[in-house]
Amino acid sequence: MKKHMEIYGVLKFLSDNANLITSFTAIGALVISTIAIIKASQDNKKQIIVGKLEEIYELVCYLIVEYEELYELLLKLETCGAEDDDNYLEAIENYKLELKKVKKKIDLNELFNKIIRLHVLGNSYLSKELRLEILEYNFLFECLIxxxxNCKLTRKNKDYNEGFPTTENIRSLASQLATKLIEKINLGDNRRSKRSDYKKYRDNVFKQKLKII
Structure with missing residues (x-):
């Protein structure tokens, strides 16, 4: 009898408070749904940022590939001398022939579009010192191109009167920037190997797999 009364009491409580229980259930479902939406939004935002950082990394590496050719071209332009020199016209015509050859190998318009893209991404997704480093790296290429x-040293003399860095120095800088970007992407140091590690693997393992040693 007592057990029946307890069951009756529970049923009566549920009946009397049905609306209240329904409200609590709805609120609970809403809270859980909101939390899930926020988490999904955060995950999506993180993936977008990671994707943009990876694109910045790719652009940094892309630009460095063309630097040596452009740097050599600049050195040839510098040998043309001043516009009032007796042999300037002949020298600049020879330079333009060299520029034409380079343009057959390097799409300078596409390269400039990469520079614009890197500027936008660097400004939008990087912060503090790394943003300054990337944007100045980008600006150097803009100035060089x-x-x-233009076949004139006006821009170079204005912004890089000291001269552009050697290929070795700019590659060293690009390597440092790549390391910082990798860490920011959260690939971390565990994914980063030293140059000596690659050489050791190449000489002792990779070449053996290729059966060249």
Whole structure:
């Protein structure tokens, strides 16, 4: 009898408070749904940021590939001398022939579009020192390309009167920037090997797999 009364009491409580229980259930479902939406939004935002950082990394590496050719072209432009020199016209015509050869190998318009893209991404997704480093790296390439395209040293003398860095130095900088970007992407140091590690693997394992040693 007592057990029946307890069951009756529970049923009566549920009946009397049905609306209240329904409200609590709805609120609970809403809270859980909101939390899930927020988490999904955060995950999506993180994936977008990671994707943009990876694109910045790719652009940094892409630009460095063309640097040596452009740097050599700049050095040839510098040998043309001043516009009032007796042999300037002949020298600049020879330079333009060299520029034409380079343009057959490097699409300078596409390269400039990469520079614009890197500027937008660097400004939008990087912060503090790394943003400054990437944007200045980008600006250097912009200045270099503009100079060799215009066949005049005006832009170079304005922004890089000291001269552009050697290929070795710019590659060293690009490597440092790549390391920082990898860490920011959260690939971390565990995914980063030293140059000596690659050489050791190449000489002792990779070449053996290829059966060349």
């Amino acid at each position: 503009t100079t060799v395209q």
